[in-house]
Amino acid sequence: MDGYAHIDFSTLDIGDSLPPLKKPPITKVQLVRYAGASGDFNPIHTDDEMARRAGLKGVIAQGLLIMGFAGQAITQWIPKKHLKRFKVRFTDVTYPGDIITVKANIVKKVRTENEIQIVCEIKAENQDAQLKLAGEFEASLPI
Amino acid sequence: MADKSKQGLSLPSYRLRIERVKIKEFVEAIGDPNPIYVDPEAAISQGYRDTPCPPTFATMAFQEFTGAYFKAFEELGIPLEKVLHGEEEYEYLAEIYPGDTLNCTMTFESIVEKTTKSGKMDLITLHTTFNNQNGQEVIRARSLIIERK
Numbered sequence: 440m441d442g443y444a445h446i447d448f449s450t451l452d453i454g455d456s457l458p459p460l461k462k463p464p465i466t467k468v469q470l471v472r473y474a475g476a477s478g479d480f481n482p483i484h485t486d487d488e489m490a491r492r493a494g495l496k497g498v499i500a501q502g503l504l505i506m507g508f509a510g511q512a513i514t515q516w517i518p519k520k521h522l523k524r525f526k527v528r529f530t531d532v533t534y535p536g537d538i539i540t541v542k543a544n545i546v547k548k549v550r551t552e553n554e555i556q557i558v559c560e561i562k563a564e565n566q567d568a569q570l571k572l573a574g575e576f577e578a579s580l581p582i
Numbered sequence: 583m584a585d586k587s588k589q590g591l592s593l594p595s596y597r598l599r600i601e602r603v604k605i606k607e608f609v610e611a612i613g614d615p616n617p618i619y620v621d622p623e624a625a626i627s628q629g630y631r632d633t634p635c636p637p638t639f640a641t642m643a644f645q646e647f648t649g650a651y652f653k654a655f656e657e658l659g660i661p662l663e664k665v666l667h668g669e670e671e672y673e674y675l676a677e678i679y680p681g682d683t684l685n686c687t688m689t690f691e692s693i694v695e696k697t698t699k700s701g702k703m704d705l706i707t708l709h710t711t712f713n714n715q716n717g718q719e720v721i722r723a724r725s726l727i728i729e730r731k
Contacts, residue, residue: 478645
């Protein structure tokens, strides 16, 4: 087992929401680690002075890190192998200290003979309900 | 502004080898404790051949390790400081495992000028296909890049 009780979509319907994933506050160290892991060495993510020169109040998180949080949530809700499509748009910058919560709700559900196809809206917000990322994902879950 | 004559053009393909330790670093940076990404036994018990890559792992194919984004922006004539990442989309066709070698091909799918309240901008859609060493297409990525003017 991967330790997660994946969602049973047969009991859910359009409009239902999935259990939110609340992440710990983002740290500057995390941005450095994600830079090293992903190869995104843009200094606006790791160097406050460079970030300020770019007109920001300090370093900002990599957008793909926030998408990574959303990916974490998705693969707690459904097994990774059933994920077919995942799309986001980046709506705002995220700063260290922000506490991100990933939320989703079902917008489409089609049951065929051997699978349930679902489309969910997904979003990531900080502690002040500022939207950082919004998008959708699609999965085919065998029955 | 972005060189619109490049629309439809593909950049030379490049190869990316998937390393187990990079997957571990990646999920640890995200703080994703899902054992299927790091523990082969956990992954196999869930029906994978080995530890799969997490959903956003393909991003590393575009970054400084490969220089793919730099090459794309250079080819399009866009200064890096004008670039914003607007959207990212992945289509998953098969799993990616440690030891795989992916052949990555980036195409400039569309280049569109848009006028908004905050001024003119170019919307550039980059489409990247990833094929593994067996020639199997594993993932398709689409990135919407915004060039501020």
